[in-house]
Amino acid sequence: MLSVHDLRVSYGAVEAISGVSLEVPDGAVTAVLGANGAGKTTLLRTITGLVRPRSGRVAYDGVELTSLRAEEIVRRGVAHVPEGRGVIQDLTVDENLRLGALWRSDRDDRKKALEEVYELFPPLDTRRRQSAYTLSGGERQMLAIGRALMARPKLLLLDEPSLGLAPLITAQIMALLRQLSSESGLTVLLVEQNARSALSIADQGIVLALGKVVVTAEASRLAEDEDLRHHYLGF
């Protein structure tokens, strides 16, 4: 279980997160929703060590993550697919994927993980030796998720996976995340502006506004609550 306790993060004088506490239950899909500037991206970045909090704690499975660096956190089973995907354009699809598991010493399992990712994403399989530069937006998102899965994470964080994707591709990606969670027990923490599609696959929803948690509830209840939808989710 990932638990965040009274987290405060500021960029200079601007406070992006003002005392957020939340829990992400294992094996479920949790969606973090909210408008621009609500602190969603900052929350993910602080969990994976890219941004240092001013105060508060982040722990995963009882291990304190707050003082660890990003490259150490991924080794503890928490993978993060960043906003904008972070695909290395100069490398091939295959090289990008293998990058995600370079730190792992189990050679055979690295190979196995690679083949599993190709099985999961057939479009990547046909483009193994193509430079990532030549991929479409949807394929890049698949590549970014695939690279994160190469670390065999227990918890997968995704920052706006639907950004710039056609609705059909977004639906495919969401369905895949749901499948990963239900079939392999992967815990998913999803940050989305696209609340409707995130709630369609989520078990739990957390709404952030101006750096604070305003609601935590079952996803289906959030989707039904007209007031809430109108106020915070814009649909």
Next chain:
Amino acid sequence: MTRMPGPLRFAAVRHGLVVIVLAAAVAGYTQIAGSFADFQLAQIAIYVMAIAGLTVLTGLNGQVSLGHGALMAIGGYSAALVMQHDPNGHLPLAVVLVIATAATAVAGGIIGVAAARLRGPYLAGATLALAVGIPQLAVARQFAHTLGGEQGLTVRSPQAPSFLGSSFSLEHWLSWICAAGALVVLFLLSNLVTSRYGRTFRAVRDDEIAAALAGIHVARTQVLAFVVSAASAGLGGALLGVVTSLVAPAGFTLVLSIALLTGIVLGGLGSIVGAVWGSILVVYVPQWSTDLAHSLSFSTVMGSYFAVAFYGLVLIVVMLVFPSGLQGGIVRLWGMAASRVRRG
């Protein structure tokens, strides 16, 4: 990409074959060329080491260094100091070179730790300070005695082994040594580039956040690139001392650092083969410009201005015609030719 047959599948084997072919070409070339060509070849080889090293740092890892001339100075002075402590010449040249290379690698590591915290223009500024500052240490009062001040330190020349015959000149031997050093550096760096380290270097250059999230230790990768790059430059600097039998501050000016940077851009950023093209241009073009000025029988002053202007002109034209460097241009032309052949 099509699969290559047998042992050619391995990049290291392919690189080894290319190096053997190049070694044969160099040996053949020095047989027919005169002693001035020997000197030029040695110079190109020295530039190849430093420029290939800088290519790894700047081209592949994205860290700009305006201070690689200073690292060459560290290599050169290390070799000279080792030789001074060994007045009877017991140590073989190879050992001296290894020590100088290692010393520069250590210096590169220290600079790299500082550099890993700096980005873009700040890194350029810091390394620029090194380029200017480090050679001046030799002149500083505290070190002038040990480092020889403006006059510098002499470096002993090795002797050609007797089995090569008495007619085998020293220049010849020196050019072979430098060429061998350059080929070793090219072989090692080419393998590094195609290895997992090469991929992490590029990942860190393109997107530090994504690299860190993929579990790559960003700062450690940047320091490693600096160490590798410094070691190559240090070997080049040590051999520069050996070839000119002298290391002095005037030999390691800012101009040298800029020439190295010019070399990586002209050759093609991030390409080890490009480093060879870059070295050839950086050594030959100024030479050709001077020759051309001579043949146009300008006065001495006019001639030297003309040489500089012509050099600049060549650089501009090369960058206009091949914006991705000579190697990039060659790859593109090759691709165009290949697709034309395929279409028939």
